Amino acid sequence: MNHTTRLLALGIAGALTLGFAAQPQTAEAQRRSAQQMRAQKMQEIPTCSRNLGSITVLDPEYAWWREWELASPEALIKLYVTRSRCFTLVDRGRGLNAAMAERGLAADGQLRNRSNIGRGQMRAADYAITPDMISRNSNAGGTNIGGIVSGLLGGRGGSAVGALAGNLNLRRKTADVMLTVTDLRSSEQVAMSEGHAKKTDIGFGAGGGGISFSSLFGGAAGVSSYANTEIGQVVALAYLEAYTKLVEELGGLSDNPAASNAHQALVVQRPATMYKNANRRGGTVRSLSVGMQLFPTGVKNGQMWEVEDELGNTGWVDSTLTGLDR
Numbered sequence: 151m152n153h154t155t156r157l158l159a160l161g162i163a164g165a166l167t168l169g170f171a172a173q174p175q176t177a178e179a180q181r182r183s184a185q186q187m188r189a190q191k192m193q194e195i196p197t198c199s200r201n202l203g204s205i206t207v208l209d210p211e212y213a214w215w216r217e218w219e220l221a222s223p224e225a226l227i228k229l230y231v232t233r234s235r236c237f238t239l240v241d242r243g244r245g246l247n248a249a250m251a252e253r254g255l256a257a258d259g260q261l262r263n264r265s266n267i268g269r270g271q272m273r274a275a276d277y278a279i280t281p282d283m284i285s286r287n288s289n290a291g292g293t294n295i296g297g298i299v300s301g302l303l304g305g306r307g308g309s310a311v312g313a314l315a316g317n318l319n320l321r322r323k324t325a326d327v328m329l330t331v332t333d334l335r336s337s338e339q340v341a342m343s344e345g346h347a348k349k350t351d352i353g354f355g356a357g358g359g360g361i362s363f364s365s366l367f368g369g370a371a372g373v374s375s376y377a378n379t380e381i382g383q384v385v386a387l388a389y390l391e392a393y394t395k396l397v398e399e400l401g402g403l404s405d406n407p408a409a410s411n412a413h414q415a416l417v418v419q420r421p422a423t424m425y426k427n428a429n430r431r432g433g434t435v436r437s438l439s440v441g442m443q444l445f446p447t448g449v450k451n452g453q454m455w456e457v458e459d460e461l462g463n464t465g466w467v468d469s470t471l472t473g474l475d476r
Contacts, residue, residue: 198236203276205237345392424465435465
């Protein structure tokens with residue numbers, strides 16, 4: 151073998167050696183890349199520069215999560231809301247029950263003097279957010295909506311959640327979820343968003359499963375099942391995508407929802423007169439009897455408020471003769 155041939159052979163051997171050595175490095179790089187992508191995605195909870203009001207989180211209508219030993223998604227959405235700083239959370243669950251129990255003790259005279267617990271202290275919820283499941287695919291090639299409908303109608307599929315659990319395939323999972331925000335004053339649905347996630351999004355095949363989820367949740371109460379289980383992480387990621395879209399959609403909401411909504415109706419408490427002008431000059435529109443309902447326009451001049459009656463007449467009334475129609 152001449153010198154040139156020997157160098158060529160050594161070069162080929164070296165290239166083969168380097169090639170075989172590079173394969174584990176490539177696999178390691180892929181593993182780290184998957185972990186980094188997963189961690190980045192889970193840390194991208196959107197944040198708001200201003201508070202959009204108070205919100206309460208409701209449970210979905212059907213408790214689908216129990217079949218997979220997950221906690222209610224209510225806890226998961228509360229975590230996202232808290233981290234995003236977009237809303238002030240208002241508890242309408244166990245916290246409310248505890249608050250009402252304290253008020254009951256106060257009404258019975260059981261609390262110490264100056265406890266400062268009573269009526270008129272609770273913050274109103276401006277909005278309600280409801281997490282729901284559009285469909286739960288245990289097999290990414292199909293949908294289980296038919297199973298849900300069958301269960302709800304009493305078909306052979308059994309209960310809605312039972313129909314889903316019976317078809318669960320642990321090898322491939324997807325979650326399609328929906329978040330809906332309702333204005334509690336007007337009952338209007340002001341926003342709706344969907345989220346989708348699949349098993350490959352969380353990088354389980356790349357190893358390290360769930361480290362970023364544990365970091366994200368930070369031991370938050372009620373969400374450990376979403377951090378510690380494969381299907382829980384899929385659902386959590388789907389809801390994160392839906393919440394991210396939701397925050398973008400809510401950008402146009404008023405930061406004072408109480409003021410921007412229609413004003414609460416008034417009821418006439420003492421005989422009154424509707425005037426054409428706030429100074430009570432220029433004539434009257436009509437007489438107002440006790441019990442009549444009036445709708446403020448939001449325009450005020452001292453104690454005189456501009457209102458509209460049930461027939462569409464507009465005029466001014468002395469607000470001291472009216473009260474809020476509760």
